[in-house]
Amino acid sequence: MNGSYPVIAPIVEGHGEERALQGLLHRLVPYLREGAYADVQQPYRLPRDRMLKPATLAQALTVVAARRPQPTAVLVLLDSDDDCAVELAARVRDLARQSHSHIPLTAVVAVREFEAWFLAGAAGLAGHMGLPHDLVAPPDPEGIRGAKEWLSDRMPPGVTYRPPAHQPSFAQHFDLAAARAGAPSFDKLCREVAGLLG
Template identity: 40%
Template sequence: MTEVKIAAIVEGHGECEAVPLLIRRIASIIDPGFVPTVLPPMRVPASRLRKQGEMERFVTLASRKLQGRGGILVLIDCDWQDGCPAHDGPALLERAKQARSDYPISVVLAKKEYEAWFLAAAVSLRGKRGLPANIDAPSDPEDIRDAKRWLAEKMPRGTSYSETADQAAFTAIFDMEVARRADSFDKCFRDISKMLRELKEDANAWTCPDQASLKPGDMQADGEPTH
């Protein structure tokens, strides 16, 4: 199968490590042997991407990094005043597609912040990285303003939640199916799954062309296509 590549645009240092893990975990659900190549993410503040012309510019840069086929994922926190993933997400996606409509593109806005997804699946993190063995998820994880602080307050005295150390570690182990009760993660999961399936099918098509459509001169002596 031809290599499947994803170029990601994220906000924080923690997401630079966590998002590739998240993509690969979802890929393994589609096919345990499916390991997409996630290029080193570009780190861009949401406040910048929301400015006119900036989303378009960075999506174009991401497409150049792919050097051909691949998908583009934009994943940012929707934590600005009056921010709403259901309203702001489609508008940002439209701008991204205007820049490169020839690539599969997904724009995911985590409601409030990425860590809200850990809160939604808090039970699956019991006893992990200093969290108590009896931790329960809050009733409305995406309504908590500071999910990082919520996690930090559950950790032992003298320790704290570290975005650069803990975000990727929790991403590797949190129960994604449980986390899908958070609407923004459910969309994230569905978007990434859809993109990966499309790219995988496209890669398979390029690896195994329909030989019935090839002309005799397109075949080598060993029966392999000449292109």
């Protein structure tokens, strides 16, 4: 711990998550533990292809580990796309251990994509940024290929879902409880963040 609270350094793969994850974690911490606080640092963006290479992941870890206040943990977030989320998370953890075994690190992989969590918690987005007021979550949100397209199809005519523009706001409004129930990978994020709170 840094003083009496954790300091979390996120590493993400996309521009949208670079802007959205910090706000989501600030929202999640008191949701998971009433009265809790964590210093969530600005996410470091590392594209997926570089995140899965030992040298570039090591370089990113060196950068975030040198921040002040010094992180008490690193949280890596990426999308599974068509890969197995469990295996991909294990691969990232193994790569990180090769160079930075002294840094507490957890890797969370969103099944399919980050936006699957928005689909699972869609009720909280009803009426937000032009989405329908009767918006409901689809069955099996993590089984949908193209969560971004699902959101675009429900936005006003001429409006397309764009991660950098929409993710930060959607991350503040989607239904957290419904997302935990409907998206196991989001529940995994919640459990990992709760663990980082000590």
